[in-house]
Amino acid sequence: METNDRKEHEEVFKKLEEMLKGVKYGSITLVVQDGKVIQLEKNEKHRLK
Numbered sequence: 001m002e003t004n005d006r007k008e009h010e011e012v013f014k015k016l017e018e019m020l021k022g023v024k025y026g027s028i029t030l031v032v033q034d035g036k037v038i039q040l041e042k043n044e045k046h047r048l049k
């Protein structure tokens with residue numbers, strides 16, 4: 001794996017980890033174009049009791 005690709009992957013994994021820590025209910029979607037993650041989307045649900 002090239003150094004540039006490794007840096008990009010590390011950045012994606014770091015951001016994904018941050019997003020996972022911040023969501024209690026919901027989903028996270030990775031948008032891929034030409035084999036690269038170009039966008040992360042977080043959809044949160046807030047449950048009312």
